[in-house]
Amino acid sequence: MSRHDSRPGRLMDGRFRAVLFVAIVIGAFIEVSMPHRRYGPLVDVFALAAVGVVGAAAVLGSESAATPAREQGRERDWDRDRFAPESGAGTTAPICRYATGPAVPQPQPQPPRPRPFLRERPTDLSVPRFGDGARAQGYPWLLPERTVQNGIAADEATVGAFTLRAASVIGPGHRCGRPAEPRQDSYRIGRSPDSRHAIVAVADGLSSAAWSDAGATTASSQAVTLLREQIATVGFDGLDVKELYGRIAESIAAHAAGRGVGTSHMATVLITAVLAEPDANGVAKAWISWLGDSSAWTLDPHDALWRFSAGEAKDRAAAVVSNEVAGRLPDTPQLARDHYVTLAPGTALALVTDGIGDAWADPAGNINEYFANAWRAPVPATRFTADVGFDAPQCLDDRTAVVLWNGDRS
Incomplete structure (x- = not known):
């Protein structure tokens, strides 16, 4: 399955969290506003604490949902740097992003490699070099x-x-x-x-x-x-x-x-x-x-x-x-x-x-x-x-x- 196929599921999950959060907030305020026979202040404290817990969970869930998106952004940037033409070429290399299997860990960004028609000097340790060389x-x-x-x-x-x-x-x-x-x-x-x-x-x-x-x-x-x-x-x-x-x-x-x-x-x-x-x-x-x-x-x-x-x-x-x-x-x-x-x-x-x-x-x-x-x-x-x-x-x-x-x- 493509990694793009999980996007609707993440969207529905986010909506569910929002609805749940709103319902709990409304219920909490109703609970606080109603008179209680006994332990009124204690019930109010527990209701507000529940709102805080659910809110924090919603925020953390949103942050964790955003992490894959940022990782995908980093992958796209790495691919663009790796396959883009040399500076000054004025064109952008097409990138194919289709996947046919489970997601695999992506390689970390690497430092830029030498231009393909240049090689590191293989004779630096053998030939004498003067100044900056040629x-x-x-x-x-x-x-x-x-x-x-x-x-x-x-x-x-x-x-x-x-x-x-x-x-x-x-x-x-x-x-x-x-x-x-x-x-x-x-x-x-x-x-x-x-x-x-x-x-x-x-x-x-x-x-x-x-x-x-x-x-x-x-x-x-x-x-x-x-x-x-x-x-x-x-x-x-x-x-x-x-x-x-x-x-x-x-x-x-x-x-x-x-x-x-x-x-x-x-x-x-x-x-x-x-x-x-x-x-x-x-x-x-x-x-x-x-x-x-x-x-x-x-x-x-x-x-x-x-x-x-x-x-x-x-x-x-x-x-x-x-x-x-x-x-x-x-x-x-x-x-x-x-x-x-x-x-x-x-x-x-x-x-x-x-x-x-x-x-x-x-x-x-x-x-x-x-x-x-x-x-x-x-x-x-x-x-x-x-x-x-x-x-x-x-x-x-x-x-x-x-x-x-x-x-x-x-």
Whole structure:
């Protein structure tokens, strides 16, 4: 039976109580007004007391009858809050109130739940968070429409005297968009056959290019392959940046032709490094080449910050920092540059995309200082990956880092 079916019964019960109350009051006044032979005052007291008792019973009965109505009102309010659309939707959700069985206890009102497209940050205990973080960090990860590379990649390795950690994590701006975009960063690591040289390549596809993830993957893969060839043919001191970037550009252009798209659709920037084994004093020499705004940084074991070493530096004094790059592959390989740096024992070299480099270069935050402390020595690959996935305001781009530590890290 529906809970609505008991309403007429409650109504009749209320009327009966009212009639009974009126009858008793009238009888009491008649009783009081009539003369009594004996015990007149005592009879009057009992009559008035009876009126008080019946009146109190009527009031309590009315209050108990009103309680289910208030409970039903609370249930309706709870249902409305639970099933109503999000604020600002401007519509009211219909509520079906029919019941086919006995009334059951209703759940108590619960605090409002998070919006359905937001989740509580599942990585707050693992990734470092700076300031208030980025709102997009808490959005669900979505998949792009086409088959693409994984959203996360990570490695750890030892090459001769060098300890290596690498990770690439898709940024909130790409994984949470509608539609979602692929991770446009890519890295490759390698070594010479005798492990006397470590080879690293980090590429960052341009967001304006529809197939930049494919361009970045081609660039990083070809860079390591071609650098192995150069080491074998001309040696570490004969590495040729013009030949390297020219041949990488040819590979990307051929890939674009195979997909039937223009070369601008696969635009990417690239930075590479080759580290030679340390000398007798533990000092290592590194050759770095770059085209675009990915960058190389060094960390002295006793320094408090990562120091910019190579790459296309951005003007941090400008009111708005531009993400426009001066050169890119495969269109302008001739703009690639290179130089050699030395790494003292215990010094680390990091190759990063601008998703990390921009955060390190920002003097307003403490992100650089955190990473200088966190990566002063090698950490497990899982910890390294979590760090690369850091949460900070306005940091929405993909982020990739490959770090090599030279020998002694005390």
